[in-house]
Amino acid sequence: MAKKENKNMPNDSMEKIVALAKRRGFVFPGSELYGGLASTYDYGPMGVELKNNIKRLWWKYFVQDRDDMTGIDGGILLHPKIWEASGHVKNFKDPLVECKKCHHRFRPDKLKDASKCPDCGGEFTEVKMFSGMFKTNIGAIEKEGIEAYLRPETAQAIFANFKNVLDSTNKKIPFGIGQMGKAFRNEITTGNFIFRTLEFEQMEIEYFIAPDSDWQKAFEAWVEYIYGFADLIGLPRQNFFNHEIPDEERAFYSKRTIDIEYNFPFGQDELWAIAYRTDYDLSAHQAASGKSLEYFDDETKKRFVPHVIEPTFGVDRTVLAILGQAYAEEMMPDGEQRIVLRFHPRVAPYKVAVFPLLKNKPELIAKAREVYQDLKKDFVCVWDERGNIGKRYRSQDEIGTPFCVTVDFDSLEKGDATVRERDSMKQERIKISELKEYLKNKIEK
Ligand SMILES: [Zn+2]
Numbered sequence: 001m002a003k004k005e006n007k008n009m010p011n012d013s014m015e016k017i018v019a020l021a022k023r024r025g026f027v028f029p030g031s032e033l034y035g036g037l038a039s040t041y042d043y044g045p046m047g048v049e050l051k052n053n054i055k056r057l058w059w060k061y062f063v064q065d066r067d068d069m070t071g072i073d074g075g076i077l078l079h080p081k082i083w084e085a086s087g088h089v090k091n092f093k094d095p096l097v098e099c100k101k102c103h104h105r106f107r108p109d110k111l112k113d114a115s116k117c118p119d120c121g122g123e124f125t126e127v128k129m130f131s132g133m134f135k136t137n138i139g140a141i142e143k144e145g146i147e148a149y150l151r152p153e154t155a156q157a158i159f160a161n162f163k164n165v166l167d168s169t170n171k172k173i174p175f176g177i178g179q180m181g182k183a184f185r186n187e188i189t190t191g192n193f194i195f196r197t198l199e200f201e202q203m204e205i206e207y208f209i210a211p212d213s214d215w216q217k218a219f220e221a222w223v224e225y226i227y228g229f230a231d232l233i234g235l236p237r238q239n240f241f242n243h244e245i246p247d248e249e250r251a252f253y254s255k256r257t258i259d260i261e262y263n264f265p266f267g268q269d270e271l272w273a274i275a276y277r278t279d280y281d282l283s284a285h286q287a288a289s290g291k292s293l294e295y296f297d298d299e300t301k302k303r304f305v306p307h308v309i310e311p312t313f314g315v316d317r318t319v320l321a322i323l324g325q326a327y328a329e330e331m332m333p334d335g336e337q338r339i340v341l342r343f344h345p346r347v348a349p350y351k352v353a354v355f356p357l358l359k360n361k362p363e364l365i366a367k368a369r370e371v372y373q374d375l376k377k378d379f380v381c382v383w384d385e386r387g388n389i390g391k392r393y394r395s396q397d398e399i400g401t402p403f404c405v406t407v408d409f410d411s412l413e414k415g416d417a418t419v420r421e422r423d424s425m426k427q428e429r430i431k432i433s434e435l436k437e438y439l440k441n442k443i444e445k
């Protein structure tokens with residue numbers, strides 16, 4: 001299906017975001033030193049902070065804040081039988097064609113014209129099925145070891161540990177298990193920067209319910225709760241679109257699936273998703289393992305295999321959505337242009353930058369250092385004494401630092417400092433003794 005273009009964004013906004021991401025240390029092309037490795041990326045100093053902020057907020061909001069949730073951190077390597085039981089070995093495959101002339105590979109179902117190569121017009125080979133799972137070997141000698149897979153999703157470790165979690169906690173159905181971590185897919189079609197890559201991070205929840213419960217109500221409540229997360233990380237609701245997957249396109253076991261699409265700089269596409277998967281997963285693992293995964297309800301005295309609602313989130317896609325949303329170029333009153341990342345302070349890599357007005361005055365440096373060291377105990381801070389104040393502001397704007405604190409000669413006498421806000425560029429004098437409280441209120445708001 002052709003995706004809609006993002007009409008609110010200039011056509012070159014993706015290139016600008018990719019360029020800024022590299023220049024300011026958010027995302028680097030993977031293995032660039034050796035000429036690059038297609039569809040892989042490395043997160044730089046700013047990127048890792050941004051990504052960790054998203055993950056921390058997700059974990060707190062979805063796992064720690066809810067009494068009906070708990071978490072695990074399963075392995076990337078799982079027993080290969082898990083992937084047989086889940087259906088991945090059999091079904092996690094895409095059709096592939098190769099151009100006989102230029103040898104480029106394509107998914108025929110994603111091509112407008114599947115009869116000739118879009119790159120050179122050449123003829124295609126017959127359609128072959130291609131596994132999306134990366135294979136590896138466990139054991140010192142390749143032939144004697146067992147063949148394993150790098151997980152193509154995080155969810156299966158949750159199902160495989162359902163009984164362990166139940167036995168080791170006091171959770172009662174309905175309850176859910178959250179998990180985040182790396183997953184790997186040998187994609188034929190990659191692209192749009194960090195939108196689709198070979199290695200990526202997921203944040204997933206399996207929410208277990210009784211088979212005779214009102215699943216529609218639970219499903220709707222999760223959709224609403226998911227939008228609360230969008231608010232938390234500063235993604236506006238009007239940029240989202242709930243794409244209901246019609247019956248004929250849904251997995252046979254799913255009774256309802258919504259792709260939660262987002263208006264990315266390159267167009268509208270899937271950001272998150274939620275699916276009601278019935279008891280497909282636990283029943284499959286119960287049958288394959290020969291071990292009961294039933295739940296006994298103390299109150300109703302009923303025994304059943306729980307059904308699940310699965311909200312799932314791409315971390316890297318969320319990073320891209322936030323970068324696209326935050327990026328702005330604007331003309332300033334002095335006629336200069338600035339690039340600014342208008343991150344919500346909650347996700348911004350640095351919350352506060354601290355400057356001495358001048359770098360050659362030891363008394364200013366000493367006072368500014370004191371302020372910096374103290375703020376550092378409560379906020380992720382950065383120190384900058386290069387160039388002039390204007391240049392430092394521009395530099396912090398580009399990485400989305402919401403507040404800059406400047407210590408000047410008045411600070412030494414009056415005990416206050418200038419706080420400059422990123423978006424409005426407004427400046428206020430705040431008592432140094434009240435700085436923490438002031439910043440805390442602004443950041444938490
Ligand atoms: Zn070709």
